[in-house]
Amino acid sequence: MFGAAAIAGLAYIQYQAAQAGNYAIDLFGRAKDTASSTANTLFEGAGDIYGRTKNGWEKTRDSVELPQLPSWLQNLLSKDGSSSSNGSGGPSGQGPTPSENRSGVVGAGAATAAAFRLDAESEEDTRSEETAARDDQMMMLTRKMIEIRSLLQTVGQSDSLTLPSIVVVGSQSSGKSSVLEAIVGHEFLPKGSNMVTRRPIELTLVNTPNAHAEYGEFPALGLGKITDFVQIQKTLTDLNLAVPEADCVSDDPIQLRIYSPNVPDLSLIDLPGYIQVTGYDQPTELKEKIAALCDKYIQAPNVILAISAADVDLANSTALRASRLVDSRGERTIGVVTKMDLVEPERGAAMLNDRKYPLRLGYVGVVCRVPHQTSSLFSRGSANIASAITKNENAYFAAHPSTFGPASSLQVGTINLRKKLMLVLEQTMSASLATTAEAIHQELAEASYEFKVQYNDRPLSADSYLAESLDAFKHSFKVFTESFGRTEVREIVKHELDQQVLNLLAQRYWNKPFDDLTPPLPETDALIDLPKADPENVLWHLKLDASTASLTKLGIGRLATTVVANQLQAQIDRLISTSTFSTHPFARTAITQAATAILRNLSYDTSDELEICIKPYKYRIELEDNEWARGRENINAVLKAELRDCESAVKSVEEAVGGKKRLRDVMGFIDRVRSGDVVLEGDGVGGAGGFSSSLLGIGRQAVFLRDRADILRMRLLAVKSKQCANKKNKYYCPEIFLDAVADKLTSTADLFLDAELLSKFYYNVRATPSPPSPFLHPTSLPPLANNKNPHQFPRSLDTHFRSLTPGEIEQFAREDPKVRRHLDVVRRKELLEHVLKEMEALRQLEAREKRSASRGTQTKTLGDGDGSRKRRWGLF
Numbered sequence: 057m058f059g060a061a062a063i064a065g066l067a068y069i070q071y072q073a074a075q076a077g078n079y080a081i082d083l084f085g086r087a088k089d090t091a092s093s094t095a096n097t098l099f100e101g102a103g104d105i106y107g108r109t110k111n112g113w114e115k116t117r118d119s120v121e122l123p124q125l126p127s128w129l130q131n132l133l134s135k136d137g138s139s140s141s142n143g144s145g146g147p148s149g150q151g152p153t154p155s156e157n158r159s160g161v162v163g164a165g166a167a168t169a170a171a172f173r174l175d176a177e178s179e180e181d182t183r184s185e186e187t188a189a190r191d192d193q194m195m196m197l198t199r200k201m202i203e204i205r206s207l208l209q210t211v212g213q214s215d216s217l218t219l220p221s222i223v224v225v226g227s228q229s230s231g232k233s234s235v236l237e238a239i240v241g242h243e244f245l246p247k248g249s250n251m252v253t254r255r256p257i258e259l260t261l262v263n264t265p266n267a268h269a270e271y272g273e274f275p276a277l278g279l280g281k282i283t284d285f286v287q288i289q290k291t292l293t294d295l296n297l298a299v300p301e302a303d304c305v306s307d308d309p310i311q312l313r314i315y316s317p318n319v320p321d322l323s324l325i326d327l328p329g330y331i332q333v334t335g336y337d338q339p340t341e342l343k344e345k346i347a348a349l350c351d352k353y354i355q356a357p358n359v360i361l362a363i364s365a366a367d368v369d370l371a372n373s374t375a376l377r378a379s380r381l382v383d384s385r386g387e388r389t390i391g392v393v394t395k396m397d398l399v400e401p402e403r404g405a406a407m408l409n410d411r412k413y414p415l416r417l418g419y420v421g422v423v424c425r426v427p428h429q430t431s432s433l434f435s436r437g438s439a440n441i442a443s444a445i446t447k448n449e450n451a452y453f454a455a456h457p458s459t460f461g462p463a464s465s466l467q468v469g470t471i472n473l474r475k476k477l478m479l480v481l482e483q484t485m486s487a488s489l490a491t492t493a494e495a496i497h498q499e500l501a502e503a504s505y506e507f508k509v510q511y512n513d514r515p516l517s518a519d520s521y522l523a524e525s526l527d528a529f530k531h532s533f534k535v536f537t538e539s540f541g542r543t544e545v546r547e548i549v550k551h552e553l554d555q556q557v558l559n560l561l562a563q564r565y566w567n568k569p570f571d572d573l574t575p576p577l578p579e580t581d582a583l584i585d586l587p588k589a590d591p592e593n594v595l596w597h598l599k600l601d602a603s604t605a606s607l608t609k610l611g612i613g614r615l616a617t618t619v620v621a622n623q624l625q626a627q628i629d630r631l632i633s634t635s636t637f638s639t640h641p642f643a644r645t646a647i648t649q650a651a652t653a654i655l656r657n658l659s660y661d662t663s664d665e666l667e668i669c670i671k672p673y674k675y676r677i678e679l680e681d682n683e684w685a686r687g688r689e690n691i692n693a694v695l696k697a698e699l700r701d702c703e704s705a706v707k708s709v710e711e712a713v714g715g716k717k718r719l720r721d722v723m724g725f726i727d728r729v730r731s732g733d734v735v736l737e738g739d740g741v742g743g744a745g746g747f748s749s750s751l752l753g754i755g756r757q758a759v760f761l762r763d764r765a766d767i768l769r770m771r772l773l774a775v776k777s778k779q780c781a782n783k784k785n786k787y788y789c790p791e792i793f794l795d796a797v798a799d800k801l802t803s804t805a806d807l808f809l810d811a812e813l814l815s816k817f818y819y820n821v822r823a824t825p826s827p828p829s830p831f832l833h834p835t836s837l838p839p840l841a842n843n844k845n846p847h848q849f850p851r852s853l854d855t856h857f858r859s860l861t862p863g864e865i866e867q868f869a870r871e872d873p874k875v876r877r878h879l880d881v882v883r884r885k886e887l888l889e890h891v892l893k894e895m896e897a898l899r900q901l902e903a904r905e906k907r908s909a910s911r912g913t914q915t916k917t918l919g920d921g922d923g924s925r926k927r928r929w930g931l932f
């Protein structure tokens with residue numbers, strides 16, 4: 057499921073990235089209306105990314121501490137405890153003493169009484185207060201060890217880095233599921249004839265003394281609490297059936313935790329049942345695969361719970377046979393004989409007394425069948441079936457008192473089995489603690505060495521990595537803002553307007569395009585005649601006035617805003633590619649989109665307002681002498697640059713044709729045709745004069761470029777002429793006049809863009825506010841002292857990144873392989889240290905328990921006579 061989600065996420069991000077690319081082109085393309093619709097789509101997409109992550113950053117940062125443990129484990133280990141660790145649980149290493157327990161909500165032994173089902177109607181709690189309290193302590197110790205076992209599982213799979221568990225093995229239909237369900241008190245295991253158990257189920261039972269609700273959790277799936285056990289059964293069935301039949305079984309365990317006041321703390325692993333004969337429709341290697349899977353789990357130090365049915369001879373028990381191979385002295389196997397009610401009591405008793413394979417931990421006989429009436433009533437619901445089973449079971453054993461009564465010394469009943477399982481697990485885990493601690497120390501030494509040598513002991517967390525990356529990026533952005541201000545904006549806008557002026561000049565004065573080779577008509581507006589034209593010639597007046605109107609009505613607001621925003625976006629892209637974010641596709645996209653969205657929003661308002669600012673120029677333009685002189689100088693440079701471009705374009709055409717001579721020939725032919733010296737037959741479409749039509753096409757371009765270069769040279773001379781030194785001769789020097797107008801427009805635009813676009817994009821409050829635009833009423837400018845500027849780019853980054861969930865931050869940091877390795881080492885080291893700390897707390901708890909137990913014994917001994925010593929030692 058996670059895999060599928062990750063792939064979908066990746067595809068989405070890629071899609072967003074592609075969209076971002078399109079948008080950058082569209083929005084900043086020449087003032088096209090279509091751009092805005094694309095931009096809208098993109099903006100919604102960007103919102104989407106962040107819309108998914110609503111958690112507050114501050115909260116997340118404060119509460120996330122390494123090592124990051126699964127939430128259920130954090131709950132169990134938390135100092136304030138959860139429902140699951142109330143009562144006898146308590147903070148690490150600080151479990152309540154029996155006396156604390158007695159005075160607490162739960163009385164001494166109350167937790168274990170419910171867990172052992174001693175409060176069931178049929179069973180009486182006959183334990184002394186002291187024994188009951190010790191049982192509670194033992195269960196709490198077991199819980200702590202199970203927690204440590206779970207912690208170790210998060211460190212990573214290693215045979216030596218674990219604590220033992222109880223492994224349940226048995227043939228199919230031996231009653232394995234019934235035993236587990238009797239312990240849990242609910243039907244929750246997959247049922248069906250189609251080999252439904254295909255994966256190991258790591259079942260952790262957590263006693264929750266003060267809670268009423270019973271529920272399950274699949275920690276790896278994040279489905280939350282499931283109170284309906286039918287739902288748990290369905291989920292388990294689905295997870296098992298997801299293993300293809302051809303694969304038979306999988307050794308990837310399903311983790312299930314069940315929380316209930318009626319279960320003891322236990323860690324059990326349920327495995328697929330052994331099969332005797334492979335069915336005709338089953339893969340032939342099924343039998344071997346199941347056996348191999350079970351073999352893997354029944355290795356030391358795990359406890360083996362070998363289930364055998366009473367109606368099958370023990371000599372034929374596959375579970376016992378497998379167990380004997382790995383535990384020949386029968387030291388860590390508990391034999392469970394199910395279906396005791398199906399055989400004569402004497403036969404059942406003989407099985408429990410088995411001498412052929414004697415077990416140190418003994419055999420327990422059980423009757424785990426759910427009585428019929430109960431089955432129909434409860435089996436499909438969530439009601440607890442434990443007491444029905446116990447009643448039925450007790451009734452059976454009570455019916456044969458001479459065989460199973462107290463005098464027999466046989467162990468029977470699920471209640472006894474529960475107690476035994478917990479006692480054995482506690483002892484086995486306890487015995488393994490030293491070896492496991494040693495293995496952890498060794499692992500920790502290796503991790504610490506790697507941390508020192510490879511990473512120079514430099515701490516790192518996903519959170520700190522993100523924070524550092526963000527700080528560095530914001531710093532580089534700040535540096536950029538200091539180098540990109542009004543001067544730079546002016547340069548960009550002026551360059552753009554220079555190009556617009558050139559376009560207008562070409563359109564109105566220079567362009568002599570020709571589509572065919574027919575001789576041109578005589579020109580009425582030959583530029584060559586301009587210097588000597590009549591000052592009152594309407595033609596030249598009209599040309600300049602129309603050009604000026606085109607320039608001022610061009611949509612300067614949108615054009616200037618777009619080119620500047622475009623440049624800002626390009627600079628952000630450059631900053632990203634030189635930052636740590638460059639290796640993080642998700643962050644790259646997020647930052648680009650944040651910038652795009654803000655710039656787009658700012659652009660709309662800014663361009664409209666700028667248009668209003670330049671409005672007066674649409675009606676009247678007054679030029680000062682110095683403005684004219686500056687325009688003359690500038691256009692001179694612009695025309696020269698254009699001439700260079702023209703000449704280099706001619707060169708490219710020459711190369712395309714294959715040499716100067718060839719181009720000269722075709723150009724000469726075209727000139728002759730156009731001057732009427734050569735008359736073409738037809739329209740020359742299929743070629744003419746020995747030249748192909750494509751060569752003639754290229755020749756036409758070359759002639760055009762040559763003529764353009766001639767005009768530019770001529771106009772350069774005109775601009776430099778005396779005539780053009782004076783602004784009153786503006787009709788003779790349109791280039792200078794238009795340049796001066798463009799310059800005026802630029803001055804308004806740069807001032808406005810600096811105040812409205814740059815300031816809002818860069819800062820919340822500008823240190824020294826820019827002077828307001830001369831054309832704006834003072835109140836129409838947004839108050840600069842307003843701290844809540846939603847357009848500020850760095851602030852939006854904070855908002856975006858700080859709303860990421862811890863999982864997303866982790867995912868982000870792990871995108872970079874180097875960071876991933878570093879994080880893994882840090883995490884491993886911290887987890888190991890954490891486990892060791894927990895183990896130390898446990899050791900202290902154990903020691904305290906031993907002390908209190910021995911004190912209890914002393915009290916008892918002293919109570920036999922020496923009252924004064926008891927008083928002196930403060931034992932009353």
Ligand SMILES: Nc1nc2c(ncn2[C@@H]2O[C@H](COP(=O)(O)OP(=O)(O)OP(=O)(O)O)[C@@H](O)[C@H]2O)c(=O)[nH]1
Nearest residue numbers: 228229230231232233234329394395422423424425
């Ligand atoms: N009479 C009687 N029937 C029992 C007892 N325990 C289990 N059964 C029945 O035996 C059958 C098999 O029991 P399960 O618990 O499903 O056995 P299993 O070993 O889990 O079987 P698989 O899931 O096929 O591996 C079921 O019909 C149970 O009702 C018992 O103590 N007495």
